[in-house]
Amino acid sequence: MVAHRSLTQIFVAPLVIAIVSTVGLISALVGDGWWDAVSWAALGLPVLLYLVFIWRRRPN
Amino acid sequence: MTATTKSLRRWGAVHKWTSLICTLFMLLLCITGLPLIFHDEIDDLLHSSVKPAEMPAGTPPANLDHLLANALAQAPGKVPHFLIWDRDEPGAIWVSVGPTIDADPVNNLLIRMDTHSGAYLDSPDVTGRFTYIMLKLHTDMFAGLPGKLFLGLMGILFCVAIVSGIVVYAPSMRKLRFGAYRAQRTRVVRWLDVHNLAGILLVAWTLVVGFTGVINTWADLVLKMWQFGQLAEMTAQYKDRPVPSKLTSLNGAVEVARHTVPGMTPSFVAFPGTLFSSKSHYAVFLHGDTPLTSRLLKPALIDAETGTLTDSRDMPWYVSTLYISQPLHFGDYGGMPLKIVWALLDILTIFILVTGVYLWMRRRKAGVSQERAIANAGAIDKPAFTA
Numbered sequence: 001m002v003a004h005r006s007l008t009q010i011f012v013a014p015l016v017i018a019i020v021s022t023v024g025l026i027s028a029l030v031g032d033g034w035w036d037a038v039s040w041a042a043l044g045l046p047v048l049l050y051l052v053f054i055w056r057r058r059p060n
Numbered sequence: 061m062t063a064t065t066k067s068l069r070r071w072g073a074v075h076k077w078t079s080l081i082c083t084l085f086m087l088l089l090c091i092t093g094l095p096l097i098f099h100d101e102i103d104d105l106l107h108s109s110v111k112p113a114e115m116p117a118g119t120p121p122a123n124l125d126h127l128l129a130n131a132l133a134q135a136p137g138k139v140p141h142f143l144i145w146d147r148d149e150p151g152a153i154w155v156s157v158g159p160t161i162d163a164d165p166v167n168n169l170l171i172r173m174d175t176h177s178g179a180y181l182d183s184p185d186v187t188g189r190f191t192y193i194m195l196k197l198h199t200d201m202f203a204g205l206p207g208k209l210f211l212g213l214m215g216i217l218f219c220v221a222i223v224s225g226i227v228v229y230a231p232s233m234r235k236l237r238f239g240a241y242r243a244q245r246t247r248v249v250r251w252l253d254v255h256n257l258a259g260i261l262l263v264a265w266t267l268v269v270g271f272t273g274v275i276n277t278w279a280d281l282v283l284k285m286w287q288f289g290q291l292a293e294m295t296a297q298y299k300d301r302p303v304p305s306k307l308t309s310l311n312g313a314v315e316v317a318r319h320t321v322p323g324m325t326p327s328f329v330a331f332p333g334t335l336f337s338s339k340s341h342y343a344v345f346l347h348g349d350t351p352l353t354s355r356l357l358k359p360a361l362i363d364a365e366t367g368t369l370t371d372s373r374d375m376p377w378y379v380s381t382l383y384i385s386q387p388l389h390f391g392d393y394g395g396m397p398l399k400i401v402w403a404l405l406d407i408l409t410i411f412i413l414v415t416g417v418y419l420w421m422r423r424r425k426a427g428v429s430q431e432r433a434i435a436n437a438g439a440i441d442k443p444a445f446t447a
Contacts, residue, residue: 007230010234029384030351036397039398039401040401
């Protein structure tokens with residue numbers, strides 16, 4: 001538990017993730033090869049973060 | 061009650077009601093959408109098809125008139141509506157035929173032809189396929205245009221639910237770190253954390269896939285708009301002309317189109333009298349060769365009596381918007397890894413929906429309204445509630 005968080009503190013991480021996701025959504029439309037790879041990584045990030053956050057705090 | 065609390069309660073109510081109304085349909089869409097991401101692979105696995113003959117690179121394609129005649133020989137009494145180059149299999153061309161030229165193309169027979177030899181391959185009945193049933197459930201629930209527009213409305217509610225979800229995320233996270241998952245707590249707390257975490261991580265993706273899905277439900281209307289707008293304009297001088305008694309060479313028409321729009325590749329031809337053309341023209345639709353421009357079509361209208369070009373224009377913005385929104389909804393524009401990521405994101409969306417319904421049911425039982433729980437972020441932590 002942490003002290004009261006400001007709106008900026010609450011939304012900075014979600015905002016970064018949303019921007020990265022948007023880059024990922026557009027990237028594969030623009031080109032092939034590396035552009036596709038950027039897409040996989042950028043859109044894979046939310047999935048990866050989800051797993052990390054859930055697994056890290058799993059009850060033993 | 062402060063103004064902020066009041067406003068948060070209102071957002072909470074918006075989130076609750078928009079979500080509740082669309083959840084069941086969103087679950088249907090997520091579940092049917094999952095196999096649709098891999099529809100090509102599933103079809104290949106479940107259904108065998110005749111392979112086109114192996115040809116050395118650079119083999120010229122068959123004359124299209126010859127190919128068309130071979131296709132029509134397989135379907136006596138039927139008339140051609142469309143000729144479609146297979147996007148994924150360059151060795152195959154589809155001919156779509158119907159009983160009459162103004163019959164609904166939804167019920168058309170699809171004949172698969174060899175691009176190079178012009179020979180008949182097969183004409184699979186796709187309507188019994190697993191992927192077809194999933195597609196129908198996903199696009200219109202077997203209810204035609206009303207079903208489609210209804211699902212579009214559910215999609216709009218889904219988008220509103222996402223936006224209001226972002227607003228109510230703030231009070232929920234006031235005392236928690238980003239990504240908090242209180243693993244030791246009761247299920248209602250854990251599932252709230254899953255709902256918040258997955259919901260906020262997927263915001264951009266769910267909004268884009270949700271909204272592009274909504275745009276796709278308007279495809280029929282966009283087509284009508286184009287028909288009465290640009291297409292009518294391009295063919296205005298033909299309005300009162302009789303239907304051509306004998307059609308000029310299809311192969312010639314495609315050649316003229318290729319020549320008119322250099323650098324682009326034919327995608328499909330709409331025969332005179334179909335939805336995509338006038339009664340006097342072959343409409344040859346061409347596409348570019350980058351991932352983006354391959355989705356954008358440009359029509360070249362060829363006079364079906366003389367075989368000469370009438371007009372060729374870029375399609376209007378509303379048609380381009382529809383075409384761009386398709387890959388963004390399907391996730392089929394970045395190879396197999398993107399499809400897998402798409403599927404994982406889809407599964408996480410199912411988690412968001414299920415945990416959302418669960419939280420609503422628990423709060424109802426506990427007598428804590430969602431609006432109050434959101435306005436007073438502590439409510440969910442009260443021992444009386446979590447015990």
